[in-house]
Amino acid sequence: MSTLPSLSALRAFEAAARHLSVTLAARELCVTPGAVSLQVKELEAALGVQLFLRRPRSLALTAEGADYFATLRTAFRLMREATAEITARARPAVLTLTCTPGFALQWLVPRLGGFEARMPGIDVRISPSNRRMDFAHDGIDLAVRHGFGRYEGLVAERLVDDELVPVCSPALAAGTSLSTPAHLAGFTLLHDEHRHDWPLWLEAAGVPGVDATRGPLFVDSNGAIEAARAGLGVALVRRSLVHRELAAGTLAVLFDQGVASALAYFLVYPAGVLERPAVAAFREWLLAEAGRA
Structure with missing residues (x-):
């Protein structure tokens, strides 16, 4: 049985052959160019064949070196893939x-x-x-x-699915005259980034005379929902996003009028x-x- 050369010598040769440069191979392997050259020479001595043609400013593979490199390149690729696969199994x-x-x-x-x-x-x-x-x-x-x-x-x-519903704090709903959508004219309307939603809802509810453009605008629905919970006004939100608040009683839906959306x-x-x-x-x-x- 033939003794395998050292793995470090094989890595040095594979890198040098891939780059056709001792300097680039050394940079990849984090060693000095002299160390790569020494390991390649030791490999050639162990194999009894010349792997490189060394010229003053270039490096070329001999026929034997090219054949050996083709096999080693496949072997190193398989080792890298096997290592990646087994380490991936250990990670979530x-x-x-x-x-x-x-x-x-x-x-x-x-x-x-x-x-x-x-x-x-x-x-x-x-x-x-x-x-x-x-x-x-x-x-x-x-x-x-x-x-x-x-x-x-x-x-x-x-x-x-989406359904737009007006919500406010239970205290605001119970302590004010919000019995019909027309009463919204006297209350602060809270908007998220979809400022067009209030006009859509008021039109579907058949409510004229309510300025749907007034009221603070929040960056997203979270801000409008929190403002409604705090009693600062009435927010028009997607029912799917306030299921917890409705179930816990921290928000109340006003009126029976919802607006189904194609969105x-x-x-x-x-x-x-x-x-x-x-x-x-x-x-x-x-x-x-x-x-x-």
């Missing part, structure tokens, strides 16, 4: 989802503990942003987007991403949670 699977801050805080995060208890080996990372992020450039696996469900080149599955929250992703078991498992759980909601 990671997936990244982006959604608006309002959807993250009001809908997703309160439910996420159920998924973590069910699939503790999957690390879900949420990237809340009102910016539409790029899947490849931003390293995103899944996205929850608010829109009509038309996203070119992507799969879009309807997740949560909805969609789960959006590139088709190939479901080949990863962790992503497929999270998608299945997310759709099931939306169905229960």
Whole structure:
């Protein structure tokens, strides 16, 4: 049985042959050029063949060196792939989802503990942003987007339907004359980034004479919801985002008039991403949670 050369000598030769440069090989391996040259010479002595043609300012492989390099390059690639695979098994699977801050805080995060208890080996990372992020450039696996469900080149599955409802604190609802939508003319209207929602709702409710443009504007629905809870006015929000507050009694829905919207929250992703078991498992759980909601 032939004795294998040292691994360090083989690494030095493979790097030098790949770069055709002792200097670049040394930089990659974090050693000196002299150390690479010495290891390659020791390898040549052990094999009894010349691997390089050494010229004053260049390096070239001999025929034997080229054949040996082709085999070693494949062997090192296989070792790198095997190492990456076995270390990946030891790490938790990671997936990244982006959604608006309002959807993250009001809908997703309160439910996420159920998924973590069910699939503790999957690390879900949420990237809340009102910016539409790029899947490849931003390293995103899944996205929850608010829109009509038309996203070119992507799969879009309807997740949560939308219904706009006016809400306020129970104290404000009980202590004032908010018995009909027309009474909103005397109250502060709270807006999130969708300032067009109040005109839409008032038109559907058949309420004239209410200035839908007045009132503070919040960056996202979280601010409008918190302001409504604090009794600062009436917010028009998506029912799906205030289920906890309504169930706990910290918010109350005013009137029976809701406005169904053609908009909805969609789960959006590139088709190939479901080949990863962790992503497929999270998608299945997310759709099931939306169905229960």
